[in-house]
Amino acid sequence: MRKRASTASAEEPGEDRQFVAAIARGFDILHAFRAEDPILGNQELAERTGLPRATVSRLTHTLTRLGYLTYLPRFGKYQLGLAAVPLGQLALANMGVRRMAAPLMRQLAEETNASVSLGKRDGLAMLYVEHVSPRTAVALQLEIGSRVPLCVTAMGRAYYAAAPEEERAALEAELEERHGGDWPRIREGLNEALRMLPRLGFTVSPGDWNPTVHAAGAAVMLPGGEVMALNCGAPAFMLDRERLTGEIGPRLAAVARRLESLAGGTVRAA
Known part of the structure; x- marks a missing residue:
């Protein structure tokens, strides 16, 4: 499976001091989900984003706490949470x-x-x-x-x-x-x-x-x-x-x- 180019990779030392790589990595996780692949685990997310598995685990934990991901214990995987819905709806409405x-x-x-x-x-x-x-x-x-x-x-x-x-x-x-x-x-x-x-x-x-x-x-x-x-x-x-x-x-x-x-x-x- 080809990995998605990481948004966070755009930052190089001294290149853009206003760029927050941690936020970019969080969006990399959210962008990895697709209509045809709505449920993903940490390993799949690591492969798609190119991020280390440990980093992915921390990001999915944080995004789940914030409501942007929902954990599905039956599968041991995640899907997009309800907190992500208003953002997309607002963007489309505008x-x-x-x-x-x-x-x-x-x-x-x-x-x-x-x-x-x-x-x-x-x-x-x-x-x-x-x-x-x-x-x-x-x-x-x-x-x-x-x-x-x-x-x-x-x-x-x-x-x-x-x-x-x-x-x-x-x-x-x-x-x-x-x-x-x-x-x-x-x-x-x-x-x-x-x-x-x-x-x-x-x-x-x-x-x-x-x-x-x-x-x-x-x-x-x-x-x-x-x-x-x-x-x-x-x-x-x-x-x-x-x-x-x-x-x-x-x-x-x-x-x-x-x-x-x-x-x-x-x-x-x-």
Whole structure:
């Protein structure tokens, strides 16, 4: 299992005296939980965060005392506690772009019979902050709070292609270190996104993340330079590459431009 890059590792001696590494390590623990892995033990948390087992034990004890984790004696493991819920709800409530995006996303999902999501970067992943599924039996099993890899998904590639050059360079260095021998293939997909986004307004991931899923992605430039991204995807048998590039991508790009207009953002120059 690949470990998550520790937030605390950002601190080097003398680099940032205002940075509190102990707090960062606590958030590393909370960020290790996923919708698909809601229950984790200290060993699993140590593997995911790269923190020593003894440090993890102290952090989980403290976070449990504060209510941010709940200990499950039956399993000898932890899950996120109720104290974490208001923080996420408040963050989402303060994200006005979600309210503007939701009706546009709903309309696109119903008209294309595909799932539509809005996300923002979370390390080397994209975090879903809004998600709409079509009213069909066949839909992607993802929801708000899901994380998908930045480097091989349509949403992540759209974000990467719209990000400032210095951020892209930092991402590339971290991705190369993380993925090793897979980096040349990953870089090829990112380079394709760099070519596609300015020219077409969208990117694609035809099975690159999951061979059974095809998706298009589009960046959303918000006021102040914040970058978010949309995706629209469906099972591959419902969404071939021709439809992906000829219909879904252009329609998703149009939704992104409409959302930018509503939010008062600007489109990055090609």
